[in-house]
Amino acid sequence: EQVRESLKGELHRGKAVMIPNERGEIIGEVFPEKGVFFLFPPVDSARPGLWVNQIAIEPVTAEPFVLRAEALTTEQPTEALRDLLDAVRIDPKDAKAHGLLAQVQLTQGNIDAALVNCEQAIRLDEQRPAYHITLARIFIQMNRPEEAKQYLEETILISDRYPHEKAQALAIIGDLYRTGVQPDYEAAINYHSDAIRLASTLQNHANSTIRLAAKETLFLAHLGAAQDIAWGQWNDKEESINKWLARAKDIALDPEVMKTKRISADFLLRLAITALATQIGFPPESDIDPYVRKVIQTGDELIDGTNDPILKQKYQWDTGLALYDAVQIYQIRRDYTPALRYGELTVKYMEGGIAERRSDTDLYLLGRLYFRLGAIHAIGKKNHSAAIEWFDRAKPVFERLLPKINPEELGRLGETLVSMGVSYWEMNQQDEAIRLSERGLRQIEKGVKYGSVDSSALTIPYSNLATMYEKLNRSVDARKYRSLAEELKASGHETQRR
Incomplete structure (x- = not known):
């Protein structure tokens, strides 16, 4: 000694x-x-x-750097990142180094780099499910959920030697069935139940790493099941949701989990976030404010409790995403004052969390938040002046990302631009109103051609542009759009949306 x-x-x-x-x-x-x-x-x-x-x-050699990084990844991912970069420099063929590096970069929000390293890990060792699971998570972050789901379903077939990783894959598939374009809540809860059954068999495994991985999957699968119930059509929803959340809390307070400070704290934040998210399944008169305050309290404790830059920004981003759920719930309930109050707080968290993130999906989500706050001012408060202040922040985000937007999202983005155009028109910014309306129309037309949006979505931009051009005495343009609107109406594809 x-x-x-x-x-x-x-x-x-x-x-x-x-x-x-x-x-x-x-x-x-x-x-x-x-x-x-x-x-x-x-x-x-x-x-x-x-x-x-x-x-x-x-x-x-690379191996000791990988070993140290593995020990640091949870509590100090910034230091782990340095070790893993050293490891792949020393040995570019170390699959584990590339796999762990992809995980840390995914946490960091550096999606392109994570994709490169994850694909390299798979090329070097295609039989390890962990690398495939990380790749699926990258696909999710890149807004490719169907691809991620199919990939994970294939990964399960090679996972029998790694049951703790198989359980992780099952839990993520459950989440994807719930959040897909066409949600299947029954399939989601079936996958979450399968993940729970498998992970339960590993809680007392001799290897502590496998035990903790199993408990993490159990925790996340219980949270997933609570959300399946919240969004789906089930009996006794409130009682069932509370049972799933209570079981998840028991796992978060497991003595072995509590020994790992960051995992325990992260679990408590995820629990608060999910408790808030499930409120969508509760009656409209239920008070969600205590859940919002709990998210803020737990998130702030984690943000203030770490000096690691990657973790600090991750907690800011995660807290902001949770508050985004709150904004949407308040907006659905037409409770616009708290929607705006928490929306402005959400912006602070998300802007702090996105500073070093290199993800187009995350940037687009922030742009959607700017738009949502503007829309609440425009529609809920009839305040177009305040609305365009938020739209001015949304526009450069949308325009920067427009060439990269998933075709399935084009119709929605087009409708967003058209909606923004109305507020600029109301504020006598006619040129910008027409520019946004025309550009939005082009995206909706692409969406119709792609099949992601019904042709009825064209009614509003046609009508809006016809009215705008009429008021500007541009009769040729006005007649063109009025004619298109009437043709659409005659074909039975008009819409009542506003």
């Missing part, structure tokens, strides 16, 4: 990492930058502490 401590003083510039065996027992310690290993004999109760029975000096 004295020799070990003395040498550690000489090696103070590097941080050591413990070496576990396959059962999770500590068998040694390594300083990655120096290639110095301390190897320990089997634990002897008569001699407490860590005793060194062998010291080894080997060439610097």
Whole structure:
């Protein structure tokens, strides 16, 4: 022990990492930058502490950096990122290094880099389900949910050797069935139930890493089931939702989970977020404000409690996403004052969280938030002046991302631009109103051609543009759009949306 401590003083510039065996027992310690290993004999109760029975000096390799990164990923992902970048530089063919690097970059919001490293991990070791699961999560972040679902369903077929990873895949598939374009809540809860059954068999596994992974899947699958119930058509929804959330809370307070500070804290934030999200399934008169305040309180505790830049921004983003749910619930209920109050707070969290994120999907979501707040001012408060202040923030986001927008989203984006045009018209900004309306119309037309939106969606932009051009005495343009609107009406495709 004295020799070990003395040498550690000489090696103070590097941080050591413990070496576990396959059962999770500590068998040694390594300083990655120096290639110095301390190897320990089997634990002897008569001699407490860590005793060194062998010291080894080997060439610097990637493996110790990967080992240290794996230990740091949960609490200090920024340091883990540095180690993993060193690891892939030392050994570009280390599949585990690329796989872990993709996970950290996904947490960071660096989606393009995560995709590159994840695909490289799979090329190097295509039989490891963990890499395929990370790739599916990247697809989800890239707004490719159907591709992610199909990919995970194929991944399950190669996962029998890794049941804890198979359970993770089942839980994510459940989430995808709930959140898909055509949700299937029964399939979602069936997959979540399958994940729970499999993960339950691993709670007492000899390996602590597998135990914790199983408990995390159990926790997330219970949250997923609560949301399946909230969004689907079920009897006794409130009672059922509360039962699933209560079980999830029990897992979050599991003694082994509580020992890992960041995992425990993260679980409590996810629990608060899900409790808020499930309020969509409760009666409109239910008070969601306590759930909103709980999300803010828990999120702020995590944000203030970490010095790690990646974690801090992740917690800001996650808290903002949860508050976005609250804004939508208040808007659905036509309770516009709290919708705007929490919406402005949501912007602060999401803008703080997106600073280093390199995800078009995340940026688009922030643009949708700007638009939503403007729409609440325009429609709910009849305040077009306040509305265009938010639209001015949304426009550059939409226009920057327009060439990259998923074809399925074009119709919705087009309707958004047309809606914004109305407020600019009301504020006597006619040129901008027409520009937005024309550009929105083009996107809706593309959506109709693609099949993602019904042709009835063309009625509003045709009518709006006809009216605008009439008031500007541009009779040729006005007649063109009035004629198109009438043709659409005659064909039976008019719409009542406003």
